Structure formats: structure tokens, C-alpha cells
Amino acid sequence: MLNKVSRYLQEHNMLSDHNFIIAGVSGGPDSMAMLHILNKLQGEFGFQLAVAHLNHGLRQEADNEQKMVALACAGWGIPFYSETVDIRGLAAQQKKTLEEAGRDSRYQYFNQLARQLGADRIATAHHQDDQAESVLLHLLRGSGIRGLRGIMPVNGNLIRPLLNTSRQEIEQYITNHNIPSCLDLSNQNTEFLRNRIRWQLIPLLEEYNPRIKETLAGLADIAREENDALEKEMDTWWAEVVQEQVDGLYLDSDMISRLHPAYQKRLIMTALGRVSAHTDWSRGDVMRVWELLQQTGSSTTIDLKQNLKARKVYKQLILAHNFIHIEPYCYELPVPGVLTIPETGETYCTHVIDKNDLQSGEGATYIDYDHIQSPLWMRSRLPGDRYRPVGLQGTCKLKRLFIDLKIPQEKRNGIPILISEDEILAVIGYRVAQSVAVTDLTKNILVIKKARDV
Secondary structure (H helix, E strand, C coil): CCCHHHHHHHHCCCCCCCCEEECCCCEEEEEHHHHHHHHHHHHHHEEEEEEEEEECCCCCHHHHHHHHHHHHHHHCCCCEEECCCCCHHHHHHCCHHHHHHHHHHHHHHHHHHHHHHHEEEEEECCHHHHHHHHHHHHHCCCCCCHHCCCCEEEEECCECCCCCCCCHHHHHHHHCCCCCCCCCHHHHHCCCCCHHHHHHHHEEEEHHHHHHHHHHHHHHHHHHHHHHHHHHHHHHHHHEEEEEEECCEEHHHHHCCCCHHHHHHHHHHHHHHHHHCCCCCCCCHHHHHHHHHHCCCEEEECCCCCCEEEEEEECCEEEEECCCCCCCCCEECCCCCCEECCCCCCEEEEEEEEECCCCCCCEEEEEEEECCCEEEEEEECCCCCCCCCCCCCCCCCCHHHHHCCCCCHHHHCCCCEEECCCEEEEEEEEEEHHHCCCCCCCCCCEEEEEHEEE
């Protein structure tokens, strides 16, 4: 079994020279076998090893289990660290199940200890049977290919050295090497879905396929490889399709619609994970957003979990926690000078140049300085705003301009309108009025530029 684990460590590049591993050890057969194996492999791989044990305080046996792990570590010469957490209290406080609170607390402690000791790997004792259960669990929840990967052999700093080893092999190893371990009777409690899968569903499936655990573990390997291929394909599309902004993600719906539906849904799932920092998005969540993507209309919004909203606006799909509401504003614009608009957080710089010195660039607004009256003001839009942009014979409503330019509703209040004596001179960044447009006769030009474009 040592050789099997050693090959698996190498196959998945779990270790390199001079690694420092924190082994998460509960005291059960799985984690004690892993600890014994890692201790034996230290010479071969040259890593440093320490043990982390989290006492959940849920069972009377918990303190004895902690002492047993501590004694085993002392006998094997392995540094031992432990912490006790009131999991029941945390679960109630955080509105989680005991299983969720326990898992989250374990990984939080393992990572905290790793930072404290300077460790770069955390090893957990998940094995092939756990993998089969995870695949079934995700399958029952309607997961796609990403969920069918099950438990990852390597996930960031997490490694699972026993993932290709069966529970039967582990129990035999424990017996052969006389390794101390404790049985957690809560693992028999079929109140938990995972335990029902373990003790009820898998035995039933074994009547149809005696090697169902290996088959499901193999399915996880296939799903992991195919998911990796999809992820690499998504990386090539991400920069083309998605704009990551402070207020959320903006997806180009036209570009997405040209992709295969599988890629469309994968992009949506990836975007949901990025904007929410959560990965447990189901196919149902993805389909709701995908169906929104197919809709026509100027503005449709749906509410998702994690306090997330999705909105289809013209040719954009927007994912955000809050759609921005900008209060009305009006400020005098110094020339030359700098104006920061608190309501939008944007800063604009102004200066006057001779037309012969003009070097046009993106993002700037150019106005015939000799045709304007001071003072100048920058304000948000008002109902009924009209002006005459370059190229138009008469006036038009500002609202029509925003519609034609397909500017999302929630962004319109943030676009500065330049005025003088109640006349609209420009929609900054978009259009200039005919009366102050730069022509061949212009001598001096007012340049207005957003600070980041300067």
C-alpha cells in the first residue's frame, strides 16, 4: 500500500522537495492510516510533517480520541496540534448543519495552523469510497460535469493521498500494522444524507455492479479531465465575453449566443462563481440565468441566491449584488481644474489647448471653448432633457440618445451632462452639441477627460 500511495502522490504532483504537510487527523482508521503512511514516506519524499486535530466537542468520546491521536504522534515523533470548537453552537449561530459547521471549522483550523507553521500542504484522508459517495451525492443534487469530479486529488494546498485507496484496503492496513484508531459511531447515523448513501444506496447499487465504487471513482476521473478541458476553453473566451467591473460582471450576450450551449452555460456558471465567491451553483440556477439570456426586451431582472441579481439589458447580461442607484447631482466645473463627483466617485480634469496642439484620444470630450459661456456645470440628467447633437437637424430627447446607445438604466444617472445657461453642451464621453462642436474655424479647445483616461 505504501507503493500505491507513493505512486499516487507522484502521479498527481502532490509533493515537491521541502514541502511541509499538515495532516488533518480525526483519529478514525482513515486518517490514522494516512498519518502512518505519510510518516513512512517522509524519507522518500523529504517533507516535514505535523498533525492537526480539531475536537468538535459533540461526543463523549471526543476527548479520548484527541488523547489517542496525541499519544500516537508522540510515539512516532510527529508534532501534534489541537483545538476544541463548539460545533453545535457554531451551527446554530451560523444557521448551518452540524456536518457543514464541522467541515468549515476543520478547514479553517487547518489553514490557520498551516499559516502559523509555514506549511504549504494540508493532507486529508478522503479515500475511494468517499469519492464514490461524493459523486452520487452530486448526481442526486442534479450536478453537471463539474460536480461529477467529486473530491479533487489536489485542490489548491489540499492533497488527498488516499483517494485511489478503498476503505477495505485501509482497514486491512490498520490491522496489519496494529495502528490505533477510533470508530466514530455518528458515521452510522442515517439521519445524514451521506450516511444513507453509504449504508443504503451503495449496497443496493452493488447488487447491479459489485465494483460500483471503483466505477464511480473512474467516472470522477473522466469528469475531472473533461472539466479541465472545458475550463481551458473558457479561459480563452472569458476576456472576450466578460467585463469585470467594481459593481459586477458584464457579459456580452451577443458573443455568448454564438457559442455552443454547453459553453454558454459553463460561462454563466463560472461568472456566478466569480461574482459571488461561491461554487455551489446548481443546474437550476444556471438555467434561470441562461433563459434570461434568451429573452428580448430592454431590462429584465431575476433574483438569485447569495443575494445576487441577474439583469438582461440590451446586449448585456449583468450579474451583481446590487444595481447602483445614483443620487442627482450638480457641480460647477472649473476650467482649468479638477472635479470629483462624490455620487459616482469619478474625477474629471479640464484644460484648454490651442487647436494646433490637439492630439485626439479615446475617452476625451472636445468642445469649442470660444463658443461657450462660463460658468460651466456638470449635472445628472433631468426629466425632459433635450439637446441638438452633432449631425442632427433638430433637437432630440436625451432619453432617446441613451436608448439608442443601449446604456443600462442604472448607469444613466451617473453620466455627466455639461451645461451652460441651461443649455446642454455635451453628454460627457458620448456626444457634443452642434453649437459647440470643434470645426475648422475653432481656435481654442476645452478638453474634458476622466481622470483614469488622463
